[in-house]
Amino acid sequence: MKKYLLFSVIGFNVLSCQDPQESHKYSTVKLESVFQDSVSIRAIEFLDQQTLAFAGSNGMYGTVDVTSGKVRTNVMQYDTIIPQFRAVAHTTTDFFMLSIQSPALLYKTGDNGKMELVYKEEGEGVFYDAMKFWNDKEGIAVGDTFEGCLSIIITRDGGYTWQKISCNELPNEIDKEGAFAASNTNIELIGNKVWIATTSGRVFYSDDKGHSWISLETPIIKEKETQGMYSIDFYNENLGFAIGGDFTAPNANEANKILTEDGGKTWQLIANGMAPGYKSCAQYIPNAGGNDLLAVGFTGIDYSNDGGSSWKTLSEEGFYTIRFLNDSVAYAAGRNRISKLTFK
Numbered sequence: 001m002k003k004y005l006l007f008s009v010i011g012f013n014v015l016s017c018q019d020p021q022e023s024h025k026y027s028t029v030k031l032e033s034v035f036q037d038s039v040s041i042r043a044i045e046f047l048d049q050q051t052l053a054f055a056g057s058n059g060m061y062g063t064v065d066v067t068s069g070k071v072r073t074n075v076m077q078y079d080t081i082i083p084q085f086r087a088v089a090h091t092t093t094d095f096f097m098l099s100i101q102s103p104a105l106l107y108k109t110g111d112n113g114k115m116e117l118v119y120k121e122e123g124e125g126v127f128y129d130a131m132k133f134w135n136d137k138e139g140i141a142v143g144d145t146f147e148g149c150l151s152i153i154i155t156r157d158g159g160y161t162w163q164k165i166s167c168n169e170l171p172n173e174i175d176k177e178g179a180f181a182a183s184n185t186n187i188e189l190i191g192n193k194v195w196i197a198t199t200s201g202r203v204f205y206s207d208d209k210g211h212s213w214i215s216l217e218t219p220i221i222k223e224k225e226t227q228g229m230y231s232i233d234f235y236n237e238n239l240g241f242a243i244g245g246d247f248t249a250p251n252a253n254e255a256n257k258i259l260t261e262d263g264g265k266t267w268q269l270i271a272n273g274m275a276p277g278y279k280s281c282a283q284y285i286p287n288a289g290g291n292d293l294l295a296v297g298f299t300g301i302d303y304s305n306d307g308g309s310s311w312k313t314l315s316e317e318g319f320y321t322i323r324f325l326n327d328s329v330a331y332a333a334g335r336n337r338i339s340k341l342t343f344k
Contacts, residue, residue: 021289023305024327026343029314034064034331034338035071041333042280042320043088043184047095052323052331054338055085055097061115064338066325071338076115078105086181087131089139096133096159098141100181102126106141108159119153119162126151129179130186133159134194138209142187142196144178150198154210171215174200176225180244183281183296183321185231188240195264197229197242203264218267220244221255229258231281235290238263241270241308243295245278250299253277259308276302276311280320285343286327296322296332301341314343 041056047063055061059082062073076083076097083099090096094109103122110116121128128143128151137158143151149167156163167173177200179186188195196204201222202215220242222228230244238261245256253275258267276295279302285292293304295311298318302311319334322341330341 021291023291024285024288024343025305026292026303026314026328027312028344029301029303030342030344031315031317032340032342034069034340036337037073038336040320040335041338042086042182043097044321044323044331044333044338045088045090045184046323046325046331047090049325052325052338053088053090053095054333055088056333057084059083059085061085061088061097064331066331066340076107078103078117081105087128087141087184089131089133089141091133091136091139091158093136094159096131096139098128098131100127100129104128104143106131106153106162118159121151121153121164123147127178127181129181130184132187132189134189134192134209140187140189140194140210142179142204144199145173145176149173150177150179150196150204152196152204152210165210165213170213171202171204174198174202177202180228180230180280182230182247185233185281185283185321186229188232188234190234190237193237193263195232195234195240197232197244199225199228201228203229203232203242203267205264216264216267218242218258219255219269220258220267221246230279231295233283233293235284239290240264241282241284241293242267243276243279243282247278247280247298250278250297257308270308271304271311274311275313276300281322283322283324283330286324288327294322294330296320298334301332303343 052064087098106119107115131141133139232242234240279295279297300316319332322332
């Protein structure tokens with residue numbers, strides 16, 4: 001097994017500016033190429049204000065130094081298998097990456113400076129989609145339905161060990177329910193709470209870090225296997241937004257955007273029948289009072305300055321996922337590339 005780590009993980013500085021509660025009213029975005037290679041990248045995370053980590057197809061993973069622009073990469077191999085990564089996460093000391101299909105392989109920064117395998121799951125139908133941490137000890141990953149229920153694994157010891165939640169502790173099964181492995185944004189965590197967006201249009205919700213669960217219904221489109229929620233984000237414990245649609249009909253814009261103002265208990269369609277159509281990732285822009293949203297997909301970059309009620313296309317350049325470094329600079333990844341985005 002080849003396991004190398006090209007970076008060290010240092011403390012993560014959370015943005016702490018006071019929200020001005022006003023839109024930034026952006027009208028343009030400038031794109032700068034950061035990394036290009038024959039790799040599909042659907043998972044990126046800032047480890048701190050200096051370092052962007054990523055993992056993608058063909059076993060590739062690495063970091064971008066956002067100041068110097070230096071990119072370091074390596075390839076993970078497990079026996080003869082080249083993993084396909086679509087989920088990454090971090091604590092203040094460690095970086096994690098999770099591959100999709102059987103055998104699902106979850107790696108953690110090891111004490112010896114290399115990536116170490118900490119969880120493995122095999123079986124027909126195993127497929128993991130997203131991963132995130134509440135804090136330095138507790139984290140969660142979600143996968144498609146396997147052996148009767150949605151696959152949810154949780155760590156309580158900083159990622160050294162992971163336990164799978166029993167089906168009898170989860171909401172009743174819906175056939176073939178899963179979570180699209182499109183952008184590593186199926187999971188949102190705030191405080192003790194977790195929201196998981198599924199392909200069946202349900203939100204799995206827990207207010208005690210995954211010890212107990214309920215399901216919440218949404219009006220998002222979900223009649224076909226290619227439809228449902230692809231991405232969910234919350235600005236605070238009450239205000240949240242989810243987007244999806246159908247990647248096989250990317251211009252369709254009926255019932256593909258939903259909003260909650262009560263922590264996910266109820267959801268309403270928003271900008272229904274209006275652009276944008278399918279998107280794989282949506283994020284609230286920091287320090288805009290919940291007014292500013294950005295959505296990306298292979299169809300381009302769209303921006304809302306009124307909480308999702310109306311949208312404007314800023315660029316037709318396609319990406320799968322995006323993360324904000326601050327309220328005017330973001331990094332986006334997609335097919336064969338990572339780019340820096342500056343909004344004005």
